[in-house]
Amino acid sequence: MMRTRRPIVCLAFTFLLAALVAAQDTATEARGGNAASDGTANEAPDDISLMLGRPAAHSVTLSVLSTIPGQACAEYGVEHGTEDHSTEQFALPAATPVEVRLDGLQPDTRYTYRLRWRAEGETAFTDGGGHSFHTGRPPGSAFTFALQGDSHPERKQQFDPALYAQTLSAVAGQRPDFYLTIGDDFSVDTLRTVTREAVESIYLNQRRLLGLVGCTAPVFLVNGNHEQAARYNLDGTADNMAVWAQNCRNRYFPQPAPDDFYTGDLEPVEHIGLLRDYYAWTWGDALFVVIDPYWHSPQPVDNVHGSREKGARDLWDATLGDEQYRWLAQTLEQSRAAYTFVFAHHVLGTGRGGIETAGLYEWGGHDRRGADLFAIKRPTWPMPIHQLMARNGVTIFFQGHDHLFAHQVLDGVVYQTLPQPADPNYALNNVQAYRSGETRPNSGYVSVSVGSERVKVEYVREYLPEDEAGDRRSGEVAFSYTVPANDL
Template sequence: MKYVAKNRAYTVSAVLLIGLLVLAACQAVPAMEAPPAKDKKAGAAGGGVSDTSRPASDYRAITGGAFLAPCIVARPTDRSVVVSVVPGEEVLAYVEYRAEGSQQVLRTETALLGGGKPHEIPIEGLEKDTRYYYGLMYKSASDTDFKPADSGTFMTQRSEGSTFTFGVQGDSHPERPQQFDPALYMRTMQNAREYDPDFYLTSGDDFSIEKLGKITQEGVEGLYLEQRRYLGVIGNSSPLFIVNGNHENTARYLIDGRADNPAVWGQNARNAYFPQPAPDAFYSGDPEYVEHIGLLRDYFAFTWGDALFVVIDYYWHSMIPVDTSLAGGDKNGDPWLKTIDDNQYAWLKKTLEESTSKYKFVFTHHVLGFGRGGTDLASLYEWGGYGKNGKWEFAEKRPGWGMPIHELMAENGVTIFFQGHDHVFVRQELDGVTYQTLPLPADPYRTLYFASAYEAETKLAGPGHVRVTVAPDAVTLDYIASRIDSMSGEIMNDEVVHSYTLFAKE
């Protein structure tokens, strides 16, 4: 159904809606209110899983609402955004919205939404570089009148010269109790939400399917719904960009022509519960159509303010398992067969070379898609051109590419390359490119994972996430710690434990 903005004759006071976001205390709070005061009670050393956490799967019971997860905003452009909702039952729904500083409230058309699956409500005709406030209104079969379900805010594309923030997190791994505490993850979401980032990126391994036992479509979709209940806390007001990881097993090697396939289930769930960009007038990206999926939406790029943002993917473009293998394949196959492929490389080259942005950020799950380390691996295979034996093999193995990926980033002034996979905060630099490895966002034991794989001065354990402030003259990256009351130590929740600034290149 097409949604059209319509003028409404009432004032903004009529659209101040109750937000139904889950917070650590598991209470609903108004999403349009100022964020809660910073919690400075919890510390750093020591460990242990919180015994007061409550699963995000309690979302519907807590809110008493008709929706299975918070609504999120997605695919922002200069003129539009998508609001994604997951009703638990059939409802009539529409979205009201207004620009900051305006008393004029607009709305989408009312739509009938089926229960138990995600739906997208597009909002179009917006103004560039503008903050909007929105509210979701709904009516179920038992209701006489429409009532508020959720509310939030979002920004349209920033203009050049603007200052803005975005957030990034490392692997969340909800399937691993030794690396994931629900209350701690919720605290990370709250910390990120507090500074109103324009958008928020993951780095993969958020939907690990191999621990499901018998893998079914229902089980796979359940992982994405459960993660939506956490990421919805930040995604309610900061659009989410989801990077593919090895444990998702949304990967080319599994495709066999059948719809009844874990990779198909996973990619379709990802794009349904977390709407991602497809190539259009605002985003560039993967044009490939895959049977039973459609457009993959796995790699893409866009410009925001003075910065270019680029997401790349290994797993949908390698014919063999890159790392994790579900089908009994050998993940230790020839590393030269693990690739972003010719088409993605050509797109990446064109995107970087044609961009005039002052800053350029590149995101993927990991250098090469496998292994441990950052710049420590940057000389190898298609990333650096050398084989494991130390011989230059790039010209033979990647004819027509011109240069390895790292050199391509360095030649085109990439500011920061972001990766996850190794579960540790590490900052490195090579040829003017900062390599930033991301920590776990919910690790209750604060383990310094894979530190020996890195040659670096700065190595810090999780949990926490990264905030990046982009300003006309510099980029500042802050590592923000997450803590809950059961954690002792000196570092407090929401504390910046490491920070650095990169000045704009001439």
């Protein structure tokens, strides 16, 4: 089965290929690669990048990034109507994202918008192309969202810039309500010299790339191990890779903080403020929950920065932490949504496999020898994370990290591992870690259609044009399944 493809063009597209090529060389001299050692990316041509975030019932946030100084305003209105609303004119400093809130919106409505801008010193405004977004859905409203696995732009053997652009454009053409990345999209691990400028260039390039879909579908980020946005990296100073990374995430991508639409992490961190690392919201008949162990574990959860080595670790120290666990339990237990989707980079934030590791440590309560140590190691927690999800009817747990598509089920919870979006080798990585379920090789994205009676999950393949042959066709649905709604 093939999906219908609808072309979408964003303002960022005019300089996309330069940014895509730069993304492979950005901020890194990859081990065995040839990027500049100081982490400086190639400069892209002057243009504007748009990124939507924090969608709600009555508002959405638009982040505007220009490579040259100027002024702009955003005009917006109900789709098929007139763009009869406008923000006030705002200044666009060069290379500094500006967030503009489009508010006073109607719920459950698709809006179109366009940016009008002019360069500093000019008098006439230029109209940008039109884009659209959808406001928060009420129960009973059908919708679609989409996700990608680890993009790893720093790994040339796993990332082709043209294929990434193709995948993101294909997603945008489906007009999902929003798009999630699952982590390892902003790796700092191959940086030879870690500086604020080098870290920022990584986020700047990925911002331009994700703008292909982010101009029309708000983007939500999940933290991964290679971002090194992690508690163990903190040293009490502002000049710190974890601080730089998290501030870049929040600067270039409008991520949720607790308000009247979202719940999440309320604890500020010095030199950052609110992390915006774990959060939840309800959309239509579904509850969405993003969790993060990296900011709440006292030791490295996976690799130590600059190395793939993990060293001797006690994985009982890899944790969501008490506060995040209490929030997760309360969020799941109080929800009356027909579907619940939970997102994390990986079970425990490390390891390989899906349900194969779901019985371990705080996720399942046992150590690797099979001893049940949960009551000793987590004395204030009523149950392990997997049991908490199963008891509260979690529909799908989405993860990445393993660089393949894998579908498994444990105790009624689907464990869905996400494929890479731009692997030109179309590899089936780490398949040996999956002893059951259905697996498929890279590359592509996952689309989830949410209806009143069931959700439908589709793995949509993407191939470079020169690699298409026989049944290898972009838009092909390589695997699909449905999950019924919970009985409320």
